[in-house]
Amino acid sequence: MILNDLYYLLTDKRWFVDHIRKKYNGISKSKIVQLPITWGLKRLPLKDEVRLATLLLILLLISFAMLVSTNGALVDNFPRFFKMNREPFYSLSVPLVILFCLGIYYKLRVKFSLNNNGVRSSERLRNSHIGISVDQLVLPPFIRQFSVQKTLGGTPPFLNPITLSSSQISQIDVKWYQYYSSRNDYSFRQNQIDSIEIKLIDGQVYILNSWVFPYSSLLYLFIKFNYPVSLDDIGDR
Incomplete structure (x- = not known):
């Protein structure tokens, strides 16, 4: 899907629950939104x-x-x-x-x-949020280890955040699947994000592939803030 075709998803209940739509519906595009990372939901070995x-x-x-x-x-x-x-x-x-x-x-x-993830307790605070606005995306330092092309040398991996301007991002690939949920004896389809790949113009790729990341809020704001999002259906689960 092309970016401009995705705005209708912002009101689609299969993608976004009510509290996400209400929380971000009237948000200012100049505001940097801080999305918390939930370490307790990390997939472990x-x-x-x-x-x-x-x-x-x-x-x-x-x-x-x-x-x-x-x-x-x-x-x-x-x-x-x-x-x-x-x-x-x-x-x-x-x-x-x-x-x-x-x-x-x-x-x-x-x-x-x-x-x-190699994050010390003293580094937890600086690895606790993802920041997003119209102009930039700020990823926590530990996400460097999920980069397809890792930079050798330079800044130690978990000290400084990764600040990306929206112009650096060539595409955001969102892999998703459908599952069936039931409520009050009624079964309905829901869409679940499996992973998000942030591809840069210079070829660098950052992969967010764990429940620790606020997938739904990220996708909502990516669409709302006009980021180049594409959706890839990987099938039912």
């Missing part, structure tokens, strides 16, 4: 996924074992009090235990994701 899943299971088992033990101790020490219904105790404590374990799991997942 299988061995790391298994480690984290195993750790979460162990955390849950230990936490629930401690919960049952604590409840038993309270019953022994305060028998009159615990003649009452104990359901409120569990209805409050069980969700808190689950949230606590998920919180630890998420923090560890972020740490694994950063390490997997």
Whole structure:
């Protein structure tokens, strides 16, 4: 598809959920929009996924074992009090235990994701956003490792952001597929972005191919800010 044919997609619910359209519909084209990178959604190597899943299971088992033990101790020490219904105790404590374990799991997942991409904890802040406006696209430093043509020497890879003027970009290839979603017993098609390739005039290519990137918001603003976007359907999933 040619760029000028894509504006109609901005109102297409198969591409953009309501909150994205409402958030960016009236945005000023002179504004630099900061889109957060969600490190906790980074695809990890299988061995790391298994480690984290195993750790979460162990955390849950230990936490629930401690919960049952604590409840038993309270019953022994305060028998009159615990003649009452104990359901409120569990209805409050069980969700808190689950949230606590998920919180630890998420923090560890972020740490694994950063390490997997060679980003130190001290560099996380400068690798936390993508900036986009009509005139420029600012990519975080760690995306240099996803470049098809890596520059040898020069600036250390994770210190400075990658600032690209819109005139440097020859094309933005968006690979996408369809899947079926259901809501209220009604099945409908949704479009999901698989990856985004940013191609420069000088031949450099930056590939964004992980859930860590805000795909939908990026595509919406690429179209709205008149970037040279093309869509490549890679088939149903």
